[in-house]
Amino acid sequence: MSYPRLGQPLPLALVNTRYAQSGQPRDALATPAALDAWLRLTDLPLTTTDASDAVALERFRTLRSALRVLFQSVADQADPPVAAVELLNRLSAAAPVVARLEWRDGAARLSSAALAATSVDAALASVARAAMTLLAGPDASRIRACHGPGCVLFFLAERRRRDWCSPACGNRARVARHYRRHRAAQL
Ligand SMILES: [Zn+2]
Numbered sequence: 001m002s003y004p005r006l007g008q009p010l011p012l013a014l015v016n017t018r019y020a021q022s023g024q025p026r027d028a029l030a031t032p033a034a035l036d037a038w039l040r041l042t043d044l045p046l047t048t049t050d051a052s053d054a055v056a057l058e059r060f061r062t063l064r065s066a067l068r069v070l071f072q073s074v075a076d077q078a079d080p081p082v083a084a085v086e087l088l089n090r091l092s093a094a095a096p097v098v099a100r101l102e103w104r105d106g107a108a109r110l111s112s113a114a115l116a117a118t119s120v121d122a123a124l125a126s127v128a129r130a131a132m133t134l135l136a137g138p139d140a141s142r143i144r145a146c147h148g149p150g151c152v153l154f155f156l157a158e159r160r161r162r163d164w165c166s167p168a169c170g171n172r173a174r175v176a177r178h179y180r181r182h183r184a185a186q187l
Pocket residue numbers: 146147148151152153164165166169
């Protein structure tokens with residue numbers, strides 16, 4: 001698998017299945033088989049057979065588009081479109097998770113259980129809820145769109161001032177800036 005995996009939280013990893021290679025846009029979720037391959041890298045509750053169809057692929061791609069819009073809005077410190085927020089709410093509601101109390105070995109244990117839903121619904125809901133937690137939590141302020149030339153990736157910045165998803169993008173940005181300055185000096 002050649003697309004960038006940056007150890008990002010799942011919702012960002014999903015958005016980053018659209019990436020650029022040598023300035024060309026690439027899509028790691030172009031076919032149902034590609035979705036299968038991606039899902040196997042995650043711990044989403046989804047069986048391969050469920051995911052291998054065009055409808056499931058389209059649903060994941062729709063969620064991915066909404067997440068891109070949401071993360072871009074947050075990176076720009078703007079309010080996202082209502083439709084993108086509502087998609088997350090709808091996907092979450094389609095596969096509710098309830099708290100469960102169990103008594104085992106003389107001790108109470110808390111677990112959660114998914115209410116009846118298809119595994120595609122459950123997987124989409126799981127990504128949607130991870131995105132909700134990220135967007136409404138303290139890490140939201142660390143969501144960045146990479147400023148690397150031609151790069152379309154999103155990432156969580158470890159430091160407040162970090163504009164690049166990777167050292168490679170940082171280098172490309174520095175080279176581009178140097179080139180621009182050099183050109184400006186020549187004109
Ligand atoms: Zn980048």
